[in-house]
Amino acid sequence: MGDDVAVMWFRRDLRVGDNPALVAAAEAGRVVPLFVHDDVLARPSGANRVAYLHATLDSLAADVGGALVERTGVPSKVVRAVAAEVGASVVLAAEDFGPYGRGRDDATRQALAGDGRLLRFVGSPYAVAPGTVKTRSGTPFKVFTPFSQMWRQDGWDDPVAAPDGVRWVRGVGSDPRPETPSPEATEGLPPVGEHAAWEAAEQFLSERIGAYKEDRNRPDLDRTSRLSPHLKFGTIHPRQLLALLGDSAGATTFATELAWRDFYADVLAQRPDTVHANFVDSMDVRWDTGDAADERFEAWTAGRTGFPIVDAGMRQLLAEGWMHNRVRMITASFLVKDLHIDWRRGAAWFMRHLFDGDVASNTHGWQWTAGTGTDAAPFFRVFNPALQGRRFDPEGDYVRRHVPELRSIPGKAVHEPRTGADDLFSGEASSYPAPIVDHAAERDEALDRYRQR
Ligand SMILES: Cc1cc2nc3c(=O)[nH]c(=O)nc-3n(C[C@H](O)[C@H](O)[C@H](O)COP(=O)(O)OP(=O)(O)OC[C@H]3O[C@@H](n4cnc5c(N)ncnc54)[C@H](O)[C@@H]3O)c2cc1C
CATH class of the missing domain: 1.10.579.10 (DNA Cyclobutane Dipyrimidine Photolyase, subunit A, domain 3)
Structure with a gap:
């Protein structure tokens, strides 16, 4: 383990366990854990998700012994400034495949390269990263079922353990956090953070997975995992769930749902324009306005x-x-x-x-x-x-x-x-x-x- 400093740039992978980018950061040297509040992402997010994110950051901050650095601004500028401030030669992150994330990361890579520093991606928020599962002729899939068959056949990596004895760098200053809005949801926030994610996963896998195939379509029974906010913010990774699923009809159905998540990320990475444009151009129907x-x-x-x-x-x-x-x-x-x-x-x-x-x-x-x-x-x-x-x-x-x-x-x-x-x-x-x-x-x-x- 070197005495270099690495910045671990947390984005939507807000956990310490099974975080390959964090493992790589810890191997590189002492670690500055960084989160950048980015108005471009916060503005369209709605009060619920911003409040949930802030609560998740509190949980992450506790899990990294209070060392989390929170800064606000244009990510390429902020990451560059923090890397320079702490003398890091490398910034590590999980790769983002969304339309905005890719542009942001390209700009950050260039900004860091200008100072002789490296932006390195290890892992992604998906069991199988977008662009990996391909047809035999090497093209992306446009239909789910063959995608999911190939997804299963090729498989995914095993989870990695949380790194032992990470040498967190403390005392790097944070900006004041942007104001936390009150959630619009009248019932408040769902459970937050990596420990809550594990509790929810363990409860689901021990109590509800058996009947998941039959019951997942029944809103009255409420038998799904409710893990979606955790998967969204990466307080649990799909790979961790897949590793625990075992072999049952419920497990197979649940894995298929996780495959849908990977499939849609893959489709959006192929066709970033479909955030707004119809995936099938000819389906341009007339909508009511006024x-x-x-x-x-x-x-x-x-x-x-x-x-x-x-x-x-x-x-x-x-x-x-x-x-x-x-x-x-x-x-x-x-x-x-x-x-x-x-x-x-x-x-x-x-x-x-x-x-x-x-x-x-x-x-x-x-x-x-x-x-x-x-x-x-x-x-x-x-x-x-x-x-x-x-x-x-x-x-x-x-x-x-x-x-x-x-x-x-x-x-x-x-x-x-x-x-x-x-x-x-x-x-x-x-x-x-x-x-x-x-x-x-x-x-x-x-x-x-x-x-x-
Ligand atoms: C119109 C529409 C909008 C949706 N918007 C979102 C969204 O913004 N975010 C989101 O995570 N899911 C979205 N879904 C998919 C799905 O409804 C939710 O993932 C699911 O209801 C979350 O509850 P759960 O965690 O209990 O699901 P479970 O049944 O326990 O499934 C486990 C996980 O599998 C994934 N998953 C399940 N179904 C789907 C699916 N159809 N597509 C993609 N991934 C799936 C999710 O990550 C989910 O957490 C949407 C579906 C529809 C039809």
Whole structure:
């Protein structure tokens, strides 16, 4: 171990365990752990994610013995200045494959090179880094299933242990941290930090993985891992989860979900323009704009569309900053196919509120639903909210949990409250809005627009 100094630039890998870049930094010498607050990333993030990030940084700071240096500014300038200040010959980080991250890292590499210093990437936030899984002819995949088969076949590295006895450099000054906003989620922050991530993972793997294949689509049961904010900020790495999964139907299904995460990162790295552009150019449908569309959009965001499963999902998002995957699909489909509103508007709303908001998974989750993306749901498949509700929330518990006005309506009748007995739809339930659109008519309208594109 040399006596050189290395800067460990933490970005979305805010953990000490299984962090190959940190291992490399510790091997290089004494380590200055650095986080750069970057307004370009913070501005569009929404209060929930910024508050979660700050809490995660507190946890990381404790895990690095208080040595974490927080600075604010343009990353290429800040990293260059810190490296010069501490006399580091190398800056280590996990590689970022997002459209903004790549540009930022190129600028930082150049800035450091100008001073004779090195920016070195070790690892990435993915089990398999974007650009690694390729078809036999060496091209990137555009369809999930063959991607996931190759992903499994090629495999991933084993986790690496947290480095022993890291020699953290203390006393390097931080800037005052940008103000922490109050989270918009009325239920506050979900569990934060590397230790909480492990607790959640261990609980999921011991109690829920067995039935994951059957139960993962049931928002009423809430049986998924809820690890997405941890995966987003890297307080746990997918490789660590894959190493513990074992061999069961639930484990295979869970690994497939992690493969979706890697797939969408791979697709975004291939096609950075798809943050805004349709992945399939020809799927350019006509969207509604103007006052009436704005009113409908507002009803959707507030969970007041009169479609109970949609409203439950949108209210879960406001309360928890998280929404169950099945309901993300239902609410997204409703915005695009029942309200004819551009998927980009919905994606931006999700990004504002989700603690796990991730450009690749969110953009391509939306594009999949809108029929504009990879493996897109065929455009003629339009989710019927009442049928989806009855199938995936068969007793109506999820709707009653999030839409209190409907609590007096028993069982699955809650999915179509106005068609039940009149005496049920009275009292508090009468304050629940009437459906803002006619699903059958809007389905036909959506099909026309998709055919005309
Ligand atoms: C319209 C839409 C928007 C979405 N936006 C996001 C987003 O911004 N951030 C995000 O992390 N996920 C997003 N997803 C994917 C998925 O809904 C969430 O990852 C999942 O609900 C998180 O809950 P969990 O951790 O309990 O999931 P689990 O079922 O426990 O899955 C484990 C992990 O696998 C990954 N995963 C699961 N499903 C998917 C998927 N369909 N696509 C990509 N990765 C997946 C996630 O990292 C997740 O944490 C979106 C899906 C849709 C349909």
